[in-house]
């Protein structure tokens with residue numbers, strides 16, 4: 090007893106919900122289910138293929154005789170009907186009516202069309218299913234920039250002069266209003282090409298005939314224009330491997346959906362260091378000469394070595410009008426290696442006697458072809474595989490653009506061919522070296538400067554030997570323990586020299602020297 | 614043995630950037646080495662804050678009537694504060710005239726507070742040279758870059774800078790040498806307490822490297838010596854143990870000083 094009442098309640102509720110949910114679906118007394126579908130749910134005026142209004146019936150009597158009437162009410166309030174009989178031979182089947190052809194009607198008005206289906210047989214029911222479809226002027230209601238808006242309207246007098254307008258805000262878009270004659274069937278078709286820079290938002294498309302009786306409702310419809318997507322070609326890099334201080338170049342092309350090349354705006358290129366954390370950014374901008382987007386990233390002597398990745402994040406490219414792309418990340422990688430410094434000793438070759446000064450003017454350049462100014466440059470003199478002196482630190486001379494230093498030849502220094510090796514390095518592992526040879530004669534007799542190939546052979550042998558020894562000797566005890574930071578010392582000394590107290594000492598000493606000189610003069 | 618230049622006395626300031634580099638030890642030993650060669654050598658303790666020479670010369674300055682402090686204050690004539698050491702030390706015909714500095718705190722404080730006149734100091738040097746016919750006047754100084762010390766250095770004919778080869782010492786020595794060279798006086802370098810594991814060629818190479826960067830002339834170097842440190846500054850090795858290799862070294866330094874141009 091309680092159970093059957095519960096079932097009844099549930100069924101009633103279920104039916105109630107079905108009715109409430111949209112009325113598309115009803116179950117009649119015999120238990121059939123009815124569903125109406127309008128396809129397409131939206132179309133434009135004059136669409137020749139019309140709208141299929143399909144009624145799906147389930148749980149049908151089988152065999153059985155059915156009859157339905159479709160009534161469509163257009164936006165003006167006018168209505169048209171069509172009736173279709175069906176001989177049921179299955180439990181589920183569909184029956185369709187096509188609007189407007191089956192109804193003797195037309196698709197000439199924009200707006201919402203209401204559909205109601207009545208059952209005539211076997212039961213009588215004024216509304217077993219309802220539905221709706223919409224008619225507009227355009228093929229879609231929203232567009233991306235660069236796409237074409239197709240407009241189709243019908244219901245005009247043949248050859249009537251129809252005024253067409255497309256308005257954004259309060260102003261017509263360029264080229265509108267314009268006019269066009271309706272074709273012999275009273276239809277008007279045209280298309281409007283949106284551009285990469287079309288204003289974004291709502292546009293109103295409207296048509297009005299000259300002799301045609303004003304439509305009710307009028308031919309007016311809104312469309313929305315959205316930004317478009319930019320597609321990028323794969324990110325290319327100029328060099329897969331660079332040395333620090335060299336510049337890494339990146340290129341890509343950008344296109345709109347219509348195939349046109351993008352040439353405004355820019356994209357930030359994110360460069361990620363090998364640590365996977367540190368990010369540098371460089372902007373890719375349009376390069377007129379190559380017709381591509383280009384970014385140049387100058388690396389420095391301190392940049393991390395290893396594999397870097399360059400990325401254009403999705404939607405990070407924006408043109409001048411707010412269109413953006415790419416839809417997926419663009420990525421490439423490149424590798425940065427330590428810089429090999431070019432070291433060239435400019436002026437040391439020659440013959441030096443005891444007491445003469447061997448000048449060391451050295452040009453050190455980075456792979457990026459500018460001067461190496463920060464780091465350590467030192468010279469080592471080697472003769473017969475023995476280190477004579479060094480490392481002597483060279484100091485960078487801003488005005489000369491060279492590293493300079495010197496060595497004064499001593500009485501105890503060996504006579505012969507010396508090889509001077511200059512090593513430039515910094516704390517970041519960038520390194521380079523250069524070698525030159527010179528003749529030293531501490532006995533005072535000048536050795537012949539022109540011994541030809543014999544000297545060169547000797548030099549070669551000694552360079553080889555010297556380099557070997559140098560590597561071994563670089564572990565010399567004092568130098569491992571005590572670093573001679575000449576620049577720091579000179580800097581500190583200059584600070585002290587600037588002090589007042591030292592100046593006062595110097596003035597006192599100077600006054601004294603003058604006094605002594607004066608006394609001496611008096612005496613003489 | 615004749616002095617190289619009869620009537621010119623060399624005043625030589627022995628200085629260092631850091632303390633404890635061996636100034637006093639070297640001053641005392643080189644003075645003895647020079648005297649043993651027959652030279653007439655003046656030794657003046659200008660380390661007014663931390664005098665130490667009296668320990669080597671085995672004298673108690675508080676027992677003396679005058680010290681260099683009195684000379685600088687203009688209280689006493691320089692010769693009155695000078696002690697002749699040759700009898701006590703048996704110097705083989707040579708002479709050492711030693712001017713100690715006061716070890717009394719009150720006097721040290723007074724001298725430091727009042728400072729001294731450049732002229733007074735200069736006159737004192739000249740008087741000692743003339744009175745005792747000195748060939749050399751060695752002046753032990755207080756380490757570091759201080760007004761009075763630098764002033765004294767500016768008066769002397771030569772500056773000898775003592776340095777160890779440790780990182781801090783070398784840095785300071787570099788700075789000191791740079792400053793000293795602005796006084797237009799020759800600057801000489803002695804590297805001291807070189808650890809035994811460092812080869813001579815390494816020391817020379819390092820000295821040359823220094824010479825390549827700074828206007829300083831390498832006067833010599835001394836190894837670290839157990840005998841020197843073991844003598845607790847009480848004995849002058851050159852006098853007590855002339856055969857010791859270190860004494861030989863000190864004599865080498867004396868030679869270098871004699872060759873100062």
Ligand SMILES: Nc1ncnc2c1ncn2[C@@H]1O[C@H](COP(=O)(O)OP(=O)(O)OP(=O)(O)O)[C@@H](O)[C@H]1O
Pocket residue numbers: 629631632633634635636637638639660663665755756805806807835836837838839841842843845846
């Ligand atoms: N070559 C050496 N080998 C070993 N010990 C040494 C050497 N030279 C000096 N010393 C020791 O180092 C210590 C400091 O020496 P000394 O007092 O001569 O230095 P200083 O420069 O005069 O010091 P201060 O700046 O305090 O006056 C002493 O104990 C001394 O014995």
Ligand SMILES: [Mg+2]
Pocket residue numbers: 636637638660663664665666753
């Ligand atoms: Mg001392």
